Amino acid sequence: MKRRWLLSLMAGLALMAAASAQAADPVRIGFAISKTGLFAAGTGSQFDTYNFWKDQVNARGGLDVKGVKRPIEFVWYDDQSDPGKAVQIYEKLITSDKVDLLLAPWGTPAHIAVSGVVERYKFPMVGDSAASVKLRELKPGNLWFTTAVMPDRFGPVIADALKANGLKTVAVLTPQLPFALEVKSFLMPALKKNDIEVKVNEEYPPSIKDMTSLLINVKNANPDAVLVFSYPADSTLYMKQARENGIAAPFQFVMVGATESWFTKQFGAATDGIVTMGHWSPKVAAWKKAQPFFDAYEKQFHEAPDYLDSALAYMSCEILEQAVAKAGLDKDGIRKEISTETFETINGPVKFNGVENATTPASLLQIQGKSMELIWPPSIATAKFEKKPAWPAN
Amino acid sequence: MQAILSWQLLFAALVTGSIYVLVALGLNLVYGTMRLLNVAHGDMVMIGAYVSYWLFTLSGLSPLLSMLIAAALTAALGALAYVGLFRRLLANRQLVQRLEGNSLLLFFGISIVIQNLASLAFDSTPRAYQYLDRVVAIGNLGITENRLAALIVTGILSLVIVLFLRFHIYGLAIKALMQHREAATVVGIDVERVQILSFCIGFGVAGLAGALLSMMEQITPFMGFPFTIAAFVVVILGGLGNLLGGMAAGLLLGILETYGVALTSPSLRSVLIYGVFILVLLVRPQGLLGGKRVVR
């Protein structure tokens, strides 16, 4: 067993070396991703989307580097969900692998951890799956964030959506995870401002296995809206147990997981009416690149892209691609380009203010029947909010 | 506070507790008969869950049937582990001196290997399927059928195991081995065979518990570890090597966890569980429910 592994590994390395010697001067792009460990279950869409983008660009003849088309080659490593390891990887990518460009790792912790590295080597990188107000403490200049759901923007947006739809009472369930707690901290004052009464407000550990006691309280309080700032595992748990407990609120929100294709596959009709976090949809007509991206992605993977992570990952690739087309591989040129220009992406135009995406609005998605609709804010909405129908019996 | 008196909560406590009963049973059996600390126990739960998941997804086989296949497979793994590794450990005089510690390290090695093989084979995408997914309403109480099925199966299985230990010749032999090893050999019990049997039953029951869980929870290669921990907490509560105490303690932990959380806050769940665990270890290591004093 051991021997076979070593042999196949050596063969693989030899093959890789041979391949890199053959290709005609490729552009090497490095990144780290969590393939194992705590976050591994959540990183699939980002990784798939990076590869999807690479294949697309290579099929077009390569990455446009100031007019010269060169094939893209990825150099990536598994950071094992350890931000410390991510730091090592980006150091290796820059100093030892000498990659031409960087893509971002997965998740807020890894982004923050590698911010020091890109700063030290003055190596511009477009971030994606990270959101925290703490990001603004980072020195701007070499790292930008495409996300539109910064907690201080996203929290108030939820309160506005509730108010606009005449929902007056809420139950708030929050896992003890950084982003979730941060969103909640900005949501609470916004609810108060909008005169929305908080009937249940509980925190729970991310490893929760049974929500019954929470949901009994929710059911007894009978709120208009249930906001669960959950991640995939607890989103799943909520879906099962809210149905078992017959939670009947018209507005039921789970945060992460519902945009991924396995979610609708797993829960079928029960997902109808579920509201979730996301700021992209192929249906916004003004975003011309959105529908073609959706179609091409679906064709290749036989499932819809993740409305959150796939969209973010693809946006960061697009921004990098457009910057390189103008500035080439020169770091200073790329930095200047990204910090000042406006980029046309699948999520509409993006312009950065400091480290932050200043143009894309924070928004909410709702699963309506088989489709996913942007329901808030009205400026980009593709449909109106609909009350969640009763849970199906089976 | 009405929540405390709700049937819904009692049902949740029983479902949680009954899974703990099954998972902890195997751990206790292997410890009781051989003084081996099996930290790979939760990984058998994981394997059982994958067996049922794949059989259901690929061929539509009901997990209530495939749980027998899962149990057989994990029982076979148990026999393999015993014959391949632990017979050697138990036969080595130097190693036996620190048997618990060494067995813990061995099982830990096995656990790493199993988890990562599973992660290579199945990748770490969480998996789940829908089976017996209807919600039955009894008055104010809503019950998902698969949770009810799991509760019934664990109930029957627990009863069978209790009867087996009480009346079957091998059940009695296991008990004899747990209570007095030397005497058991003297009266002619085939120690080797009983030890293999303990491994098979212990691992098999864990695999079966995994099959039941697969109807209710997401499956990942690393899902087993929390069950290992829960099993250790249960076994410590009930007294290491005390089978009936452990079964009672499994239910107790389910109740403690569910009601403790309802009375305080879900964010205190782990603090509560580990708090009780530490306290029992410090104050009463023979277990809350264990009668006789163990030599520490």
Added chain:
Amino acid sequence: MIGRWTIPLIVALAAACGVPFVAGDYLIGVALSLAMWIALTESWILLSGLTGYVSLGHVVFYGLGAYVGILLWGEVGGVLAVGGAGLASGVFALAVGYPALRVRGPYFVMLTFGLAEFCKYIVIDVEAGLGQFSRLLLGGPSVLQLYYVVLGLAAAATALTFFVARSRLGYALRAIRENEEAAETVGVPVAFCKLAAFALSAIIPGMVGALMVARSSYFEPSQVFDPIVSFTIVTMAIIGGSDDARGPFLGAALLVLLSEILWARAPQVYMILLGILLIAFVLFAPGGITGRLLSRPVKVKP
């Protein structure tokens, strides 16, 4: 004995100091993690190797140090923060050591594990209660500075374990390992010795914890209290040999090397090899590399 091992150790230390002159940041990072593991495993051996009280929760000192470190760093600066982290871990060990060390064998193993998890969830609840969702440490020291400090700690931990193992305390601890009752009967102050070893083995991991937060510039409780750290320490000690200060060099070096070769492309393969190595060493070479291959275990003097 001292003479035979002093020179290679000093040579190794000198070579380690020279690493940054020939290596890039990446290799310095690798050397840093090697130094970290040596420091942690040496500290573990001081307690568990010598007394036989196997701690499966040593990450508690690392995590606590990391927490105290991040709390203090911005207020009083790095040097005091790291010192404070070591102090806090030591004091914590003294406080919990007395009741904990009365528990023996497998119960102690589980107790230490439970204690580490308990502390992790307490810190998570405290942080959530404070409205802190994670903490940043920006503008910390460079990887080069961190490397020299952690290297210093690794050397200090090695020296500490080396000298304790050869001191009166060391013989007392080994006596406890072989037979605690007998040791007590012949007049070894058992409780005091165990507690001293526990506290001594906690201080350096605390300091290392604070420094490693500076390395990743990010603090999140479930990351710094990750039980994998405890498991890795035990594995390194078992593979290297846990009776003496020499063991961790070989254990840590082997695993860090293995992980460097494999982690990038095949982390699962690395973990599988780790498991197989652990099984093989427990069954076939319980003395570890130092015990088996160098085949000259330290003789226990009466």
